[in-house]
Amino acid sequence: MNKKWVYLFKEGSASQKGLLGGKGSNLAEMTNIGLPVPQGFIVTTEACTEFYNQGEKLTDEIISQIKTHLAILEQQTGKVFGDADNPLLVSVRSGAKFSMPGMMDTILNLGLNDVTVEGIARKTGNARFAYDSYRRFIQMFGDVVLGVPKALFENALEAKKEKNGYKFDTELTADDLKELVQEFKQIYKNEVHEDFPHNPEKQLMMAVEAVFRSWNNQRAITYRNLYDIPHDIGTAVNVQSMVFGNMGDTSGTGVAFTRNPSTGENKVFGEFLINAQGEDV
Structure with missing residues (x-):
């Protein structure tokens, strides 16, 4: 039986932080308790390790499993990757076992090209x-x-x-x-x-590889050294259907915390921007 390199959100749980990363395991947990989470899938930290073992290349099996899970995501969303009329767009984000804010890389709106942008506009x-x-x-x-x-x-x-x-x-x-x-x-x-x-499929594979490579960018290495995070645990990649904060004055983007991250005060804290996307915050 082939090793499982990719998990749907509904297949994971909060207990799998080492395999699915902190972000992925929490997205899985929220999905499974019935919260309205935009659906997606997680390429595991073990796939990251394998990527480096193979000389910074995705194996055919990992690529095959990503494609299989992408097809399931299309069914879940009712949208089709690369379609001219009803295109699926995704975000691609890193997510290691330990939180490393801003140390690795994110790509939003993946799947857009000269054809799908017109489909989104229509x-x-x-x-x-x-x-x-x-x-x-x-x-x-x-x-x-x-x-x-x-x-x-x-x-x-x-x-x-x-x-x-x-x-x-x-x-x-x-x-x-x-x-x-x-x-x-x-x-x-x-x-x-x-x-x-x-080609949206090519965009996706290049993006997954880039997130895995970002595990070893200088920012991330320095951060791990500062906070005694092991260098060999790798990062997962979260591929998630897009929701948009930049559709006008009735949409926005932001972050929220259950405590004030600066003072530790036990009150909900957040910041947001209207008509913007995540990298603007």
């Missing part, structure tokens, strides 16, 4: 939202997966705002964002020397 009736999500995805993917300097994208964004006399990102129109998407793709091509990948 389905939501909100072209501005669709192209805002797309420009964010190109920037995150370029930065996290290929190491394209974030500043190149940020400079293009600021130049677009300055040209139009805007102060806030939210003032950018759908047409502005369409232009920005083309500029971002050109930045990507200039730096990577190939076109931005439009």
Whole structure:
């Protein structure tokens, strides 16, 4: 019997933190007690170890299991990865056994390309939202997966705002964002020397590999040294269907804690932004 490298949220539990990571095991636990968790799956910490054992490559078996679980996620959501009319978009996040805030990398809106962005625009009736999500995805993917300097994208964004006399990102129109998407793709091509990948399956595999590689980025190594976290436990990867905070003034993104993280005061504490996505907080 083949080893299990990938788990649906409903297949895991809070007791599997070592295998599924802190984030993944808690998503599994919340799913199984009936909370409304956007569905997804977890590529295990053991798969991370295997990735390094294989010279930083995903094995055929791990890839096969990711594809199998992606098909189940399509059934759960009623959406199809790469579909022109009803596309599934996912987030790809790291999640080690021990919390390491901000040390590893996240990619949102994965699955967008020139076809699916139009499908999202039609389905939501909100072209501005669709192209805002797309420009964010190109920037995150370029930065996290290929190491394209974030500043190149940020400079293009600021130049677009300055040209139009805007102060806030939210003032950018759908047409502005369409232009920005083309500029971002050109930045990507200039730096990577190939076109931005439009195959969502290829995007996903590259993103999973990037999260595994981020386990050994310098930030993460330094953090583990500071907090005596073992270097050999690896990180899991959480692939989760997207929910969006950037659809307008009736949506937002934020973080909440059961205690104040600065003072330890036993009161709910949080911060949020309207019409934004997670990396903005």
